[in-house]
Amino acid sequence: AQSVTQLDSHVSVSEGTPVLLRCNYSSSYSPSLFWYVQHPNKGLQLLLKYTSAATLVKGINGFEAEFKKSETSFHLTKPSAHMSDAAEYFCVVSDHYNAGKSTFGDGTTLTVKP
Amino acid sequence: DAGVTQSPTHLIKTRGQHVTLRCSPISGHKSVSWYQQVLGQGPQFIFQYYEKEERGRGNFPDRFSARQFPNYSSELNVNALLLGDSALYLCASLVWGEQSDTQYFGPGTRLTVL
Numbered sequence: 342a343q344s345v346t347q348l349d350s351h352v353s354v355s356e357g358t359p360v361l362l363r364c365n366y367s368s369s370y371s372p373s374l375f376w377y378v379q380h381p382n383k384g385l386q387l388l389l390k391y392t393s394a395a396t397l398v399k400g401i402n403g404f405e406a407e408f409k410k411s412e413t414s415f416h417l418t419k420p421s422a423h424m425s426d427a428a429e430y431f432c433v434v435s436d437h438y439n440a441g442k443s444t445f446g447d448g449t450t451l452t453v454k455p
Numbered sequence: 456d457a458g459v460t461q462s463p464t465h466l467i468k469t470r471g472q473h474v475t476l477r478c479s480p481i482s483g484h485k486s487v488s489w490y491q492q493v494l495g496q497g498p499q500f501i502f503q504y505y506e507k508e509e510r511g512r513g514n515f516p517d518r519f520s521a522r523q524f525p526n527y528s529s530e531l532n533v534n535a536l537l538l539g540d541s542a543l544y545l546c547a548s549l550v551w552g553e554q555s556d557t558q559y560f561g562p563g564t565r566l567t568v569l
Binding site: 345373377385387392431435437438440441443445446447448 | 459486499500510513560
C-alpha cells in the first residue's frame with residue numbers, strides 16, 4: 342500500500358522569496374517519487390523525480406526536492422519564486438518498476454504575490 | 456514528437472447517459488493509465504492497460520470500463536453517468552519495462568454531467 346500527504350493545501354509567497362512545499366509519503370516498498378505541476382486548465386507537467394539515485398533531485402525551472410528516507414519526506418523547494426510558478430503542485434508516489442498505478446496527494450496551491 | 460493526446464477536450468452529458476473518452480499514447484509507449492481528477496482533489500487511479508490487458512484497477516464501480524487497442528490507444532467508458540462523475544479525466548502513458556518509472560500525461564477531457 343502507498344499514500345501521500347501534502348501538508349499544506351495553500352502556500353502563499355512573495356515574488357523573489359523561497360518556496361517550500363511539503364510532502365510525506367508511505368510505501369511498503371522502495372518507491373519512486375515525483376512532483377508534477379498543473380497550471381489552470383492545463384495537464385500535468387513533470388517537475389522532477391526520485392528513483393533511488395541521488396537523494397537531492399534537480400528539476401525544471403529551478404525546483405529541487407530532497408528525499409529523506411528516515412523522515413519519509415520529499416519536500417519541494419525553489420530559492421526564488423517567480424510569478425509564473427503560481428499553480429497547483431502534486432506529490433506522487435509509485436512502485437519503482439511501474440509508475441502506471443500512482444498515488445497522488447491532494448495538491449498544494451501556490452500563490453505568488455508581486 | 457507528439458505527446459499524449461486525448462479527445463474530446465470537453466464533454467457535457469446528462470445523468471444516465473454513457474460516455475466514451477479516447478487517448479493516444481506517446482509513440483513507443485505501450486502502457487496507458489486513466490485517472491479521474493475531481494475539482495479540488497488530486498488525480499485518482501482508475502485503470503492501467505498494457506498489451507491490451509488490464510494490469511490494474513482502482514476503487515471505481517463497474518460502470519467504469521476501458522480497453523486498449525493493438526496500436527496502444529485506449530478508450531475509457533462510463534455507463535449510467537452520475538453527477539459525481541463530473542471531473543477531469545487524465546490519460547497517461549509510459550514505457551513498459553524494468554525502469555518504467557515516469558508517466559506522461561495528456562491535457563485531459565473535462566466531463567460535465569448535468
